[in-house]
Amino acid sequence: MSERTSPIRHIPALAASHLLHEWVMSLCLVVALAAVIAPLFVLLGLKYGTIQTLRERLVEDPIFREIRPTQTQVFSSQWFAELSSWPETGFITPTILPLSSVINVVQNDSGKTKLYDLVPTAPGDPLLLENDGIVPVDGEVVLTTEAALESGIGVGEELIVRVTRSQDGRKEAAESRLRVVAVLDQRAGSLARVYAPLSLVLDVEAYKEGYAAPARGWAGATPEPYLSFDGAVLLLPEPLPAITRTGLIINSGFGRIAELSAIQVRALLGFLPPQDFAAYDLFTPGSPVTISSLRAVDQKLRGRTRALLPYVRDLKVTAAGNTLQPLGLSINAEQAQLLKIPETPWGGYNGNLPECDRLLQALWPSAKGRALTEQTEHREVEVQAAGVGEVAFALHSAGTTSFERPVLPVELLGVLRTGKQRAITFEPDGQCFAMARGGYRGFRLYARSIDDVPVLYNKLRSQGIDVLAEVAAIERIHTLDQGLTRLFLLIALLGLFGGTAVLVASLYAAVERRRRDLGVLRLLGFARRHVFFFPMAQGLMLAVLGLLAGLGGYAVLAGVINQAFAKELAVGEAFCAMPWRYLPVFGFSTLILAVLASLTAAWRATNIDPAEVIREQ
Amino acid sequence: MADKSTPMVYLEGLVKTRSQSESVFELHVPHFTVAPGQMVAIIGESGCGKSTLLDIIALVMAPTRVDRFLVAAGNGGPPADVAAHWATDAEGLLAALRRDSLGYVLQTGGLLPFLNVRRNICLSARIKGVALAAERVESLARRLGVVDCLERMPLSLSIGQRQRVAIVRALVHRPRLVLADEPTAAVDKGRARAIMDDMYALARDESVAVVVVSHDVDLVMDRADTVYTFTTDQLSEQLSRSLCRPLADNNR
Numbered sequence: 001m002s003e004r005t006s007p008i009r010h011i012p013a014l015a016a017s018h019l020l021h022e023w024v025m026s027l028c029l030v031v032a033l034a035a036v037i038a039p040l041f042v043l044l045g046l047k048y049g050t051i052q053t054l055r056e057r058l059v060e061d062p063i064f065r066e067i068r069p070t071q072t073q074v075f076s077s078q079w080f081a082e083l084s085s086w087p088e089t090g091f092i093t094p095t096i097l098p099l100s101s102v103i104n105v106v107q108n109d110s111g112k113t114k115l116y117d118l119v120p121t122a123p124g125d126p127l128l129l130e131n132d133g134i135v136p137v138d139g140e141v142v143l144t145t146e147a148a149l150e151s152g153i154g155v156g157e158e159l160i161v162r163v164t165r166s167q168d169g170r171k172e173a174a175e176s177r178l179r180v181v182a183v184l185d186q187r188a189g190s191l192a193r194v195y196a197p198l199s200l201v202l203d204v205e206a207y208k209e210g211y212a213a214p215a216r217g218w219a220g221a222t223p224e225p226y227l228s229f230d231g232a233v234l235l236l237p238e239p240l241p242a243i244t245r246t247g248l249i250i251n252s253g254f255g256r257i258a259e260l261s262a263i264q265v266r267a268l269l270g271f272l273p274p275q276d277f278a279a280y281d282l283f284t285p286g287s288p289v290t291i292s293s294l295r296a297v298d299q300k301l302r303g304r305t306r307a308l309l310p311y312v313r314d315l316k317v318t319a320a321g322n323t324l325q326p327l328g329l330s331i332n333a334e335q336a337q338l339l340k341i342p343e344t345p346w347g348g349y350n351g352n353l354p355e356c357d358r359l360l361q362a363l364w365p366s367a368k369g370r371a372l373t374e375q376t377e378h379r380e381v382e383v384q385a386a387g388v389g390e391v392a393f394a395l396h397s398a399g400t401t402s403f404e405r406p407v408l409p410v411e412l413l414g415v416l417r418t419g420k421q422r423a424i425t426f427e428p429d430g431q432c433f434a435m436a437r438g439g440y441r442g443f444r445l446y447a448r449s450i451d452d453v454p455v456l457y458n459k460l461r462s463q464g465i466d467v468l469a470e471v472a473a474i475e476r477i478h479t480l481d482q483g484l485t486r487l488f489l490l491i492a493l494l495g496l497f498g499g500t501a502v503l504v505a506s507l508y509a510a511v512e513r514r515r516r517d518l519g520v521l522r523l524l525g526f527a528r529r530h531v532f533f534f535p536m537a538q539g540l541m542l543a544v545l546g547l548l549a550g551l552g553g554y555a556v557l558a559g560v561i562n563q564a565f566a567k568e569l570a571v572g573e574a575f576c577a578m579p580w581r582y583l584p585v586f587g588f589s590t591l592i593l594a595v596l597a598s599l600t601a602a603w604r605a606t607n608i609d610p611a612e613v614i615r616e617q
Numbered sequence: 618m619a620d621k622s623t624p625m626v627y628l629e630g631l632v633k634t635r636s637q638s639e640s641v642f643e644l645h646v647p648h649f650t651v652a653p654g655q656m657v658a659i660i661g662e663s664g665c666g667k668s669t670l671l672d673i674i675a676l677v678m679a680p681t682r683v684d685r686f687l688v689a690a691g692n693g694g695p696p697a698d699v700a701a702h703w704a705t706d707a708e709g710l711l712a713a714l715r716r717d718s719l720g721y722v723l724q725t726g727g728l729l730p731f732l733n734v735r736r737n738i739c740l741s742a743r744i745k746g747v748a749l750a751a752e753r754v755e756s757l758a759r760r761l762g763v764v765d766c767l768e769r770m771p772l773s774l775s776i777g778q779r780q781r782v783a784i785v786r787a788l789v790h791r792p793r794l795v796l797a798d799e800p801t802a803a804v805d806k807g808r809a810r811a812i813m814d815d816m817y818a819l820a821r822d823e824s825v826a827v828v829v830v831s832h833d834v835d836l837v838m839d840r841a842d843t844v845y846t847f848t849t850d851q852l853s854e855q856l857s858r859s860l861c862r863p864l865a866d867n868n869r
Contacts, residue, residue: 017732523727526716526744
């Protein structure tokens with residue numbers, strides 16, 4: 001019966017009536033609570049408002065997200081791939097040497113040219129996108145304000161650019177017509193700059209280095225790799241006089257000539273020279289031997305019966321997991337007859353890089369490595385050669401050899417030896433081997449957000465890459481934010497104690513004041529556990545009212561503060577703006593505190609003995 | 618309705634000991650009973666233990682020792698074993714008994730100052746959980762002459778009016794027993810008689826048993842069906858004992 005009509009539900013109404021009856025007291029309490037809560041709201045609002053305003057000002061300008069290298073250094077494509085996979089990276093594009101990254105722009109009025117910076121860009125470039133620009137595709141460019149003003153060329157117009165180079169003492173120039181698709185806001189920088197896709201920048205760099213850019217109709221060389229050797233073995237039926245020997249290393253590019261034993265010859269070339277043959281080693285300590293040196297020596301030996309065979313020492317390739325140390329040998333019919341060894345299927349060395357088909361051949365040892373030979377007799381063997389960059393290519397089997405080591409054209413070894421010093425590439429469908437690009441010398445990097453800047457900055461520095469960024473400005477805001485948060489927490493703690501103490505005291509005092517009324521309630525049939533909730537209900541009501549009043553006070557104060565600083569702020573900015581997501585947290589903790597604060601009073605209320613108090617006057 | 622023979626309150630062998638600093642007071646009540654609809658008066662000098670007895674009957678004071686203590690349940694079921702409730706500290710059950718079966722008129726006040734008269738009157742019925750017609754409130758208030766005060770706050774009433782309102786509140790939820798603790802002590806003799814008359818008349822009409830505590834013999838003597846009085850003995854310097862017996866026994 002008592003469950004069906006539990007008197008507890010009358011407690012809140014009674015508690016409210018009591019508060020209303022003592023409205024002056026209640027009002028003072030609500031004001032006291034509001035006076036604790038409102039400043040906390042204002043402080044929180046100020047903290048978020050100022051930090052937000054400062055941050056937004058930084059966030060708006062992509063310049064604060066940029067991280068620039070301080071020095072030029074070579075960056076590989078893998079490095080760029082790795083960097084774009086970092087979560088903090090917002091945008092990255094490679095750049096080239098600053099000196100090569102310039103272009104002559106024909107001025108609209110004078111027809112003369114002026115040198116502008118040529119900067120690579122790519123889709124997603126924040127500098128362009130956040131400064132009224134769009135990202136240009138091939139054949140298009142974006143200009144800075146200065147570039148557009150100076151050249152007199154605007155959006156939609158054609159920009160004529162020239163690239164110049166000196167080739168063998170002659171001046172050469174190539175020209176392109178590019179469409180201007182956007183002119184950037186002044187904020188993007190005060191220099192005259194042309195933003196173009198990376199492909200144009202690379203073509204400009206290549207042209208300056210003497211190469212062609214066929215797609216743009218720019219003439220030039222193909223980047224064929226040069227041949228380099230460790231030395232050359234000179235084999236003659238009779239020894240050379242000492243004076244002739246010395247003559248060979250004068251003005252030939254060779255540094256030294258030394259006699260070789262038959263065994264030493266075999267170590268270098270794979271075969272023993274015929275009996276009574278003299279053998280000399282021509283080389284330059286510490287330097288590679290070039291085609292021109294070989295040509296020079298060959299000239300000096302004209303008229304003598306001889307074989308001049310360049311060699312490459314210690315070059316290793318891997319094929320199907322086996323490490324092979326091939327011999328480089330290109331023997332023509334005449335040399336074969338002289339040296340009594342078989343002619344190589346690819347002919348003799350003549351100082352030129354043979355065609356791809358001739359170059360990529362191999363003779364496999366018949367005695368050793370039987371399995372590999374059989375397996376590969378009629379097929380191609382995939383080979384990897386390590387160098388600056390690894391190249392992989394396929395060798396055609398041209399037969400077998402009685403030598404212990406596989407025999408490859410010496411020109412191929414010459415290319416691979418070059419590959420140990422300069423990067424070379426292999427394109428199976430194209431022009432066979434080619435010199436790889438000089439590599440990227442820098443980057444344009446933007447962090448995803450300003451908070452990512454310090455992270456990226458530190459990551460790059462830990463890689464040993466010296467970079468510049470507006471880290472200080474961002475760190476300052478972080479420091480300020482942390483400081484303000486700490487300050488807020490301290491003051492909140494104070495407020496928390498103050499507000500709770502006010503509630504504890506007043507609720508307890510109310511119970512003491514109303515002992516008799518609470519006794520009467522007990523007499524009327526309320527149990528101890530019912531009157532327990534009387535102060536608790538009052539605490540909650542006061543807390544809710546205090547919270548609402550605090551919010552009202554905050555709204556007024558925030559309005560006044562933002563009004564006062566209106567001049568300093570842009571539209572939409574506010575110095576005092578509390579994030580509303582904090583309201584539930586605030587509300588919830590206030591109510592929890594109110595409940596905790598009412599516990600003493602509630603306990604006191606349950607301990608009232610009605611028999612004692614009902615006769616009090 | 619409960620059987621006529623089932624008493625509203627049945628007390629047997631009650632002892633209540635109260636100590637104050639060094640003096641000890643013992644109240645002995647060998648037998649105390651209130652029949653349904655009966656008017657019982659408890660008369661005695663101050664300090665004789667009459668208020669203590671009333672508090673025990675009102676279930677707000679625990680007896681030190683009691684052989685039997687029964688109070689008729691509000692729903693007409695078997696009487697509640699109050700002695701057992703106290704023994705088990707079943708405070709919630711005692712509170713339920715209070716709101717279901719009892720009405721209480723305090724010496725002064727007893728009205729909640731933060732509720733107006735009507736809400737004060739309705740409170741006892743509301744916490745009992747019974748529906749209360751406005752007409753009943755108004756007819757009872759009219760009979761006690763406070764119908765005009767219904768919307769006023771207790772503090773704006775005279776003491777006599779407050780006591781009349783308290784009587785209405787004690788009766789409005791149809792309890793079967795009303796306890797009144799010197800309900801007219803704070804008013805002059807003339808008003809006291811009027812108030813007492815009104816209370817008794819209303820109680821009889823409502824068939825409610827009434828226990829009145831008073832030091833004023835004249836005021837209650839001729840209206841009561843049974844009268845209990847006290848004999849106090851100072852046994853020693855520290856110990857005094859008070860024995861409560863029906864007056865008729867004493868006369869015999």
